[in-house]
Amino acid sequence: MEASKVIHAIYTDDDILMSAVKKVKAERYHIEEIYTPFPVHGLDKAMGLAPTRIAITAFIYGLIGLTVAIVMMNFIMIEDWPQNIGGKPSFSYLENMPAFVPIMFELTVFFAAHLMVITFYLRSRMWPFKDAENPDPRTTDDHFLMEIAVNNNEEALQGLLKETGAVEINLVDKAH
Amino acid sequence: MYTFSSKLKTFSIILMVLGLLGVGYGFMTSHKSLEEVKTMLSEEVSHHGGGHAAEATHETEGHDNAHAATEAHGAESAHHGDEHAEHVMHQIHNRPYAALYVAAFFFMMIALGVLAFYAIQFASQAGWSPVLFRVMEGITAYLLPGALIVLAIAIAAGDHLFVWMNPDMVNPESEHFDALVAGKAGWLNKTGFIIRALIFIGGWSLYRHFARKFSIAQDNAEDNSNYKKSFRIAAAFLVFFIYTESMMSWDWIMSVDPHWFSTLFGWYVFASMFVSGITVIALVTLYLKSKGHLEFVNENHLHDVAKFMFAFSIFWTYLWFSQFMLIWYSNIPEEVTYFVTRFQDYKLPFLGMVAMNFVFPILLLMNADYKRVPWFVVLSGLVILVGHYIDIFNMIMPATVGDRWFIGVPEIGAVLLFAGLFIFVVFTALTKAPLLAKGNPLLKESKEFHY
Numbered sequence: 001m002e003a004s005k006v007i008h009a010i011y012t013d014d015d016i017l018m019s020a021v022k023k024v025k026a027e028r029y030h031i032e033e034i035y036t037p038f039p040v041h042g043l044d045k046a047m048g049l050a051p052t053r054i055a056i057t058a059f060i061y062g063l064i065g066l067t068v069a070i071v072m073m074n075f076i077m078i079e080d081w082p083q084n085i086g087g088k089p090s091f092s093y094l095e096n097m098p099a100f101v102p103i104m105f106e107l108t109v110f111f112a113a114h115l116m117v118i119t120f121y122l123r124s125r126m127w128p129f130k131d132a133e134n135p136d137p138r139t140t141d142d143h144f145l146m147e148i149a150v151n152n153n154e155e156a157l158q159g160l161l162k163e164t165g166a167v168e169i170n171l172v173d174k175a176h
Numbered sequence: 177m178y179t180f181s182s183k184l185k186t187f188s189i190i191l192m193v194l195g196l197l198g199v200g201y202g203f204m205t206s207h208k209s210l211e212e213v214k215t216m217l218s219e220e221v222s223h224h225g226g227g228h229a230a231e232a233t234h235e236t237e238g239h240d241n242a243h244a245a246t247e248a249h250g251a252e253s254a255h256h257g258d259e260h261a262e263h264v265m266h267q268i269h270n271r272p273y274a275a276l277y278v279a280a281f282f283f284m285m286i287a288l289g290v291l292a293f294y295a296i297q298f299a300s301q302a303g304w305s306p307v308l309f310r311v312m313e314g315i316t317a318y319l320l321p322g323a324l325i326v327l328a329i330a331i332a333a334g335d336h337l338f339v340w341m342n343p344d345m346v347n348p349e350s351e352h353f354d355a356l357v358a359g360k361a362g363w364l365n366k367t368g369f370i371i372r373a374l375i376f377i378g379g380w381s382l383y384r385h386f387a388r389k390f391s392i393a394q395d396n397a398e399d400n401s402n403y404k405k406s407f408r409i410a411a412a413f414l415v416f417f418i419y420t421e422s423m424m425s426w427d428w429i430m431s432v433d434p435h436w437f438s439t440l441f442g443w444y445v446f447a448s449m450f451v452s453g454i455t456v457i458a459l460v461t462l463y464l465k466s467k468g469h470l471e472f473v474n475e476n477h478l479h480d481v482a483k484f485m486f487a488f489s490i491f492w493t494y495l496w497f498s499q500f501m502l503i504w505y506s507n508i509p510e511e512v513t514y515f516v517t518r519f520q521d522y523k524l525p526f527l528g529m530v531a532m533n534f535v536f537p538i539l540l541l542m543n544a545d546y547k548r549v550p551w552f553v554v555l556s557g558l559v560i561l562v563g564h565y566i567d568i569f570n571m572i573m574p575a576t577v578g579d580r581w582f583i584g585v586p587e588i589g590a591v592l593l594f595a596g597l598f599i600f601v602v603f604t605a606l607t608k609a610p611l612l613a614k615g616n617p618l619l620k621e622s623k624e625f626h627y
Contacts, residue, residue: 059542087507098501098505
């Protein structure tokens with residue numbers, strides 16, 4: 001397999017990082033990844049990342065939860081064994097619905113929340129015993145790292161990154 | 177400075193005139209004599225193939241308060257037909273008063289809700305809202321006249337709205353004597369009602385007066401002393417407000433059903449007024465912005481207001497359902513009659529309002545992008561406002577007109593009348609000061625607010 005090279009440019013300030021990202025994007029280099037110790041507001045916009053769709057999935061999961069609650073209680077309380085419990089009208093679902101609303105609500109929230117979190121874990125590839133993908137441990141503390149692919153243009157790229165205020169620029173072999 | 181456009185002024189005056197005509201028509205047509213009501217009822221019976229005869233019995237049995245004043249409860253069936261007719265006659269007489277009262281209260285509560293929202297913005301030192309302060313101040317200008325009108329209608333209507341105002345009900349000698357109402361006479365008496373109402377209105381208006389004064393003084397002030405005063409009175413007002421609002425809702429709304437009580441009623445009314453108030457802030461802001469008067473307001477502010485509309489619609493639903501479900505579940509006869517009458521006679525408004533105040537906003541305003549689109553917010557805002565009008569309608573009407581309700585000329589006339597007055601007062605108040613509260617220390621943050 002061919003070994004490709006990437007440049008790791010390290011910054012120590014999120015404002016400088018933001019302006020560097022804008023400059024690198026303006027020069028039409030492809031930013032592979034950015035590692036930061038905390039969320040930097042506006043970084044996703046500067047990088048041109050597509051907006052997340054996780055809220056839409058949560059909405060759908062919520063609807064599924066609501067359906068589960070309705071179908072479950074309709075079967076148990078109305079169809080399977082419509083017993084008279086304390087005079088509650090179990091003749092039809094609608095007649096007894098107010099009593100079911102707390103469960104309908106909770107299951108909607110339960111499904112929306114948990115399935116959304118699981119979706120997030122799957123999409124972000126996060127699970128126990130997963131090997132950390134961190135290229136430099138300092139990026140979890142106080143450094144910011146920008147990773148850019150190199151295609152025989154090291155010189156120009158290094159010059160540009162130095163201009164943007166990178167404190168350290170490393171050329172790294174990345175075995176695929 | 178904003179100038180009240182002559183078009184809008186004419187529009188508000190037209191609304192008021194049309195409204196007055198409608199209200200006048202309502203009062204003219206409601207004076208039916210007992211004989212007329214009897215002929216009307218017998219016509220209805222023949223129309224419906226006698227179905228109403230059964231209903232007549234049923235009505236006097238399941239009967240609550242509203243009629244207690246006007247009807248001897250003994251139900252010695254010899255006089256039964258007469259009693260029913262008299263009862264219906266009273267309901268017909270009550271209708272224009274109730275229609276007027278519902279509309280007056282609705283617009284008053286918008287101003288009051290905005291005042292509470294305004295105080296919260298100060299007390300919480302919100303950084304996003306100072307650009308909207310003058311809009312809120314303009315809307316709260318309606319509070320003093322609006323609340324006095326509500327009180328005036330309440331007193332003028334007397335036992336047309338509040339059966340406990342009928343002196344016979346607390347007189348043990350009278351055949352209309354009602355022990356339950358008499359037992360509450362310590363709170364529910366006309367003098368107390370008026371004194372309390374004046375204290376509420378006085379306190380609210382006092383806060384509104386000083387908040388406005390400090391806000392204007394801050395415009396050209398060298399230091400922040402006015403702002404600090406605003407902060408302190410806002411905190412004090414909120415304490416005063418939450419007590420008086422609760423008592424106001426017992427007095428002005430819950431007491432139309434003096435046999436019924438609910439502990440979370442004050443909160444429930446509060447949620448209704450708060451969400452309508454926030455909606456009106458959004459609508460007035462969008463109107464002014466569309467005319468180019470609020471260039472410092474951007475879609476991020478709109479987004480925040482829309483989030484409040486969304487969240488408080490759900491809060492309202494939560495309280496509505498909590499009240500309904502607790503009563504439905506335990507089904508104690510003395511409190512469940514409240515919902516029985518609403519469910520039997522008001523099915524469409526009762527369930528329709530849940531759709532308008534909950535289902536509609538939750539689906540329309542959930543998407544973050546939609547909350548930034550003006551016409552979308554206006555559309556959902558109008559639905560929310562109509563929904564909350566119906567909410568107040570559902571609180572007052574079943575106790576006063578019973579199944580004789582209709583949203584017809586008296587109701588629409590009253591809404592037009594107060595909508596015209598509201599627009600006139602609010603937009604006149606908006607011309608009195610610059611639309612940007614420029615001395616506010618949080619103003620810069622608010623202008624650059626970005627979500």
